[in-house]
Amino acid sequence: MFIDYVKIHVIGGHGGSGAVSFRREKFVPKGGPDGGDGGRGGSVILVGNEHLRTLQDYSYHKLYKAKRGQHGMGSNKHGRKGADVILQVPLGTIVKDAETGQILGDIVKPGQKLVVARGGRGGRGNARYATPTHRSPREWEPGQPGEDRWIELELKLIADIGLVGLPNAGKSTLLSRISHARPKIADYPFTTLEPNLGIVAYRDFVNFVVADIPGLIEGAHEGKGLGIQFLKHIERTRALAYLIDSTDPEPQKTFEILYNELASYSPNLVKKPALVVLTKMDLQSEEFSPSKIGNGLPVVFISAVRGDHLDELKDQFYQLIKKADQIENME
Numbered sequence: 001m002f003i004d005y006v007k008i009h010v011i012g013g014h015g016g017s018g019a020v021s022f023r024r025e026k027f028v029p030k031g032g033p034d035g036g037d038g039g040r041g042g043s044v045i046l047v048g049n050e051h052l053r054t055l056q057d058y059s060y061h062k063l064y065k066a067k068r069g070q071h072g073m074g075s076n077k078h079g080r081k082g083a084d085v086i087l088q089v090p091l092g093t094i095v096k097d098a099e100t101g102q103i104l105g106d107i108v109k110p111g112q113k114l115v116v117a118r119g120g121r122g123g124r125g126n127a128r129y130a131t132p133t134h135r136s137p138r139e140w141e142p143g144q145p146g147e148d149r150w151i152e153l154e155l156k157l158i159a160d161i162g163l164v165g166l167p168n169a170g171k172s173t174l175l176s177r178i179s180h181a182r183p184k185i186a187d188y189p190f191t192t193l194e195p196n197l198g199i200v201a202y203r204d205f206v207n208f209v210v211a212d213i214p215g216l217i218e219g220a221h222e223g224k225g226l227g228i229q230f231l232k233h234i235e236r237t238r239a240l241a242y243l244i245d246s247t248d249p250e251p252q253k254t255f256e257i258l259y260n261e262l263a264s265y266s267p268n269l270v271k272k273p274a275l276v277v278l279t280k281m282d283l284q285s286e287e288f289s290p291s292k293i294g295n296g297l298p299v300v301f302i303s304a305v306r307g308d309h310l311d312e313l314k315d316q317f318y319q320l321i322k323k324a325d326q327i328e329n330m331e
Helices: 171-178 224-234 251-265 310-330
Strands: 005-011 044-049 063-065 085-090 093-097 103-107 113-117 148-155 159-165 196-201 207-212 237-245 274-279 299-301
Touching: 005 113, 044 093, 044 103, 063 085, 085 148, 103 113, 113 148, 159 171, 159 224, 159 251, 159 310, 171 196, 171 207, 171 274, 171 310, 207 310, 224 237, 224 251, 237 251, 237 310, 274 310, 299 310
Parallel strands: 005 063, 044 085, 159 207, 159 237, 237 274, 274 299
Antiparallel strands: 005 148, 044 113, 093 103, 093 148, 196 207
């Protein structure tokens, strides 16, 4: 199951309390205060992990609490810091405060860390309160509680190329032919109900990631057919491939439906580098005119079943990625 949204409760560890203690040595009957400080509580920290693909683990366990700090001790010994709780999350995870909606962070790089619940500060021991006129303080400070909040984790897939098309346009078949991904494939609409990622091996040891986005329908930007859940994943793709079934009687109209759905959801989506892929050419005997499809975008004709022109398509995908690199370097 693909889980792309969870809400969890995170609590930082309570700080340890300061100690009240006085030196007691054989020849120092009235030693000064030597109570140490308490240790800071542990924190709850999110870390980006490129090997994870869903937030599924967090749908079963909702509460994550870090350890409290150790109390201070005599002889000016400070308490140890509480242990942190480290939560691994997929790249592309947006973190929000569930109560305010404030975005706390956006985890997009491997190893990137985000503290979502800081541990409480440790209390001061009585040694901190000693002054020339107050030599035997008995004051001490309790540790502070850690941050306590509910957070929302929302995953938006990160990919170089996003495959966009109506249901049964051949996206899953194509992904299975150009990568080692094995999405569910069948000859009926809405076979794919969750996004799939595939790593495509290109020439000269270059790899890129292609995402099979579940099929869109007209009105997807209004939530029809789980459209909003699918459209948000396209936001993270760097370039787009509009897949259109070559047996479609009105391929240009289908392209316009896809284009308008993306533009209605976010105008930035249709500004990404893109091309049109006419699929299932093994079922098509008529010739197509590229000038009539895709509003001037490059058009590639393929048959994923027979393997026709898949190398050409990979070349075109790589060119789109280079364009995306240029755009990102200019920003």
